[in-house]
Amino acid sequence: MTEKIVVVAGASGVLGEDIANALLNKPNVQVRILTRPQSVEKLAALKDKGAEIVAIDLEQSSSEQLASALSGAFSLVSALNGGNDIIVGAQTRLLHAARQAGVRRFIPSSFSYNIFGLDDGDNPNTDERREFAKIADSERGEVEVVHILNGAFLDKRIVFGFLGAFDLQKGQALLWGDADAVTDVTTYWDTARFTAEAAVDEAPLPKVLEVAGETLSFNELVKAYEDASGKSLTIVNKGSLDDLDQEIARKRQAEPGNFYAWLPLMYYRGSFGGKGKLKAIANSRYPAIKPETVREYVQREKL
Secondary structure, eight states, X not given: OOOEEEEEEOTTSHHHHHHHHHHHTSTTEEEEEEEOGGGGGGGHHHHHTTOEEEEOOTTTSOHHHHHHHTTTOSEEEEOOOOSHIIIIIIHHXXXXXXXXXXXXXXXXXXXXXXXXXXXXXXXHHHHHHHHHHHHHHHHOTTOEEOEEEOOEEOSTTIIIIIXXXXXXXXXXXXXXXXXXXXXXXXXXXXXXXXXXXXXXXXSOOOSEEEOOSEEEEHHHHHHHHHHHHOOOOEEEEEEOHHHHHHHHHHHHHHOTTOHHHHHHHHHHHHHHSSTTOOSSBOGGGSTTOOOOOHHHHHHHHTO
């Protein structure tokens, strides 16, 4: 069987590295990683596993240089992170290069809750990803653009950290809104495994491919943690969703340049407020993947 070349951009990050590893685990796949020259050394482990490392500046390189870096590729996966210059600017340049190089599929860095369910202004990171999606709709040419959505990352740094739903050191779960509101969670590794499958899938894919490890209410998420850890959490009611909106506005006005003061609350709002809920979870497309549950993750990490 002929090897498929899958190009990964952003492999020096947590998700990008997992995607590269998931692809390297697959037979008949050649992984090519695009990275900034200053990040080459960070990818030594992936190179040792067989990945091809291409040092290239995605923002400064010419379209011909980018297209050359994508030569022969079946698909391109972006796990890039950053602001508008990366999510819109660099990814648009990659999309144009993919079209020029004849790449069949581009999976952009949309990995999140349902970015298409949010309104403009709800979250600047989500706004940028939707902005790129609009560009891709009109400028993709023959390239199939597939947005993979996975809910919140089931990770001690995200669901149990950044999101602000848990303070494990204090033994608290922090509730805004309805405790029965549901959200979707997926580990980085399971998101990577689904992405690897989508990257090599010969069949046409939908514009939006939704996957999830579990869908749980706030109360169920707390109980899953308690059952798996053997620890009890105190639920602290912070207020309604309207109160949360006011808190976001207050913090953003007070510290507009301090993203960490208000951006986590925006993600919380999207995760538990309904707008970010996944609508058509399609795990069954890749039945060999059995996603890790919250209980399994908490036990593995000994949280």
